Amino acid sequence: MPSLAAARQHTLRERNLELVARAVYEAPEPVSRADVASSTGLARATVSTLVDRLVAGRLLAELAPVSAQRAGRPGVPLVPAARSVVGIGLEVNVDYLGASVIDLMNDVVDERVEPGSFHDSNPAEVLPRVGDLARELIASAESEGMRVAGARLALPGLVDAHSGLLQVAPNLGWSTLNPVPLLGLSGLRVDVANEAKLAALAELTGDVASSFLYVSADVGIGAAIVVDGHLFLGERGWNGEIGHVQIDPAGPRCGCGATGCLEQYAGKEAVNRAAGLPADAPVEALVRAVEARSPAAQAALERAASALGTALADFVNLVDVGTVVLGGAYTTLLPWMRDDVEATLADRVLSAPFAPVRVRGAVAGPYAAMAGGAREVLRDVLASPADWV
């Protein structure tokens, strides 16, 4: 989420510094000072001064000069500085906790993940463990001269976009909680966000669509709405609860208290149980079962895909975003679910006859929420580079 600090008024000089930093950061390839002048519309001399400041402050780095492609245009390629300023992504999910350090090159500098079972866990025991992990990674990064800009904590529940309070995380059994003090990370700015929303932001790379619905399965099913590269958060940031869309009024009871929720058809534990596997079996076990043509596993995935297609159709009909990105366990299971999901979308989405819904797997890897969280921290750095140089 954009922080309030990032929204404050900048001087013209600070604004130009931001423009130059972003021009380098967002370019797909290394760019020269001349390229930056051209893409920002700033004078060449202004750009040079600002680039020098960003290089001296280690937000940008210069590569070896390349021979001029045309006369009079020798280029010193500029790139974001590696292992200089870093952001930290933290996460507690139902079956793991972890921390990840990412630099301005978008490289994972360090990462720790501890598998566990955090169903109905005690936040006063779990969050200090995340804090300990973070402290280890921070100490290691600082010992190598990196500066830690801040951290984002991803949680699988309703997080208030304004206050950062966790309202409820049903699958953790947590409610009405300010998680940050329990981390014990004094002196570090830590913001809190819903895990699916941070994972969605990790998909905003390269040339993928900048508008998509992100839906990710773990035990629960989270979602995020991204339009033109920005999260749509609704009124309070509690949106994307697709796991509790009703699939069948006669369906099974959900942990949330309602009946027939998507989570009971297409959540990880529900699919595992229907497939005859232990509830906490890893997704690879389900893949092995369906590849071995287990009828129970095949039926479980068909039921999950049909239910997911129905909920996604509701989502697209209500929100109108024409691309769906499937993350978490769905990325792995997509080959066995795609046909049923797409058929249901084609049947149910009002705009499908003239604009079929596109479905693709997530690309950001298994700990996308940590990656997205760390990148959000760095996005704030680039919105106020003057604070760092």
Added chain:
Amino acid sequence: MPSLAAARQHTLRERNLELVARAVYEAPEPVSRADVASSTGLARATVSTLVDRLVAGRLLAELAPVSAQRAGRPGVPLVPAARSVVGIGLEVNVDYLGASVIDLMNDVVDERVEPGSFHDSNPAEVLPRVGDLARELIASAESEGMRVAGARLALPGLVDAHSGLLQVAPNLGWSTLNPVPLLGLSGLRVDVANEAKLAALAELTGDVASSFLYVSADVGIGAAIVVDGHLFLGERGWNGEIGHVQIDPAGPRCGCGATGCLEQYAGKEAVNRAAGLPADAPVEALVRAVEARSPAAQAALERAASALGTALADFVNLVDVGTVVLGGAYTTLLPWMRDDVEATLADRVLSAPFAPVRVRGAVAGPYAAMAGGAREVLRDVLASPADWV
């Protein structure tokens, strides 16, 4: 919808003119030049010059001076000018077509509504009738010295937010259509929008919440998402299709081709049929039946309310807006539906235990889409007042 024209660059002087016009237009009470200077932060002399220009151009009017409340502060109250610049709202719906003229005081200057049956109608016959109505109202307004700023046409279907093309309006039987040329209103700027979205904007008056989900029943059921006073349009403007949210996989087939859609439980024709009334009976007939304790009518409304509650719960879980405004036939039927709707929302919305969803009836009256459309035209006028003075 904000027009592209409204988004162009303004000079500082034009921007200040807009600030002053808005300050008067958005104030709940008449304001003085001093009040405007205070609320805009502009110098008193600047405000006076700009107000004089807006009064001369008949966007603002001066009331009789009031005696000073305090020494040194005699006030000439400023108000939007009545019957000066007007906007036109046009609409084709399943059972009527109409046109409405609204002035800057937000008063309905003139309005014509023709009941009819436009199920599976021919747009090449229907739209020219709307154009004829509009021409009559325009001639009448201009003969009284009013200036017509433009028109918005409301249609019950998917309207592309960028091109203004109608993709599909299932209950009219219209598809893939550019409706504006068929109106035959040359020389007048006409934009097209979904009727529920324009009706939602008509709810943005007085001190009601500025974030709400608007859901309106006619034969179809339309919806709009308003956050902080602005429509959220998704990727293309095709959102809010709550009528096609799935209520029951074993439910009846819908006109859209899918099964179990909300419209088949809570659309006007579906409720009428379930109540044993003719499909096109007016909502008042349903009210009489339920007041006469017709078991069929009572059961029909219970079924509709429960289905509506389920779809609204999905809507709130996915989008996170905590207030629901019920329009169209639902406004009239709310007393008999409220309990079931609120009970279902309390059961199914994940955030309901700590933030109950608020439900209220619409206040903008039966032709809200026409009113909202005309007001959108005037909103564009106030975004570029320099074009009118």
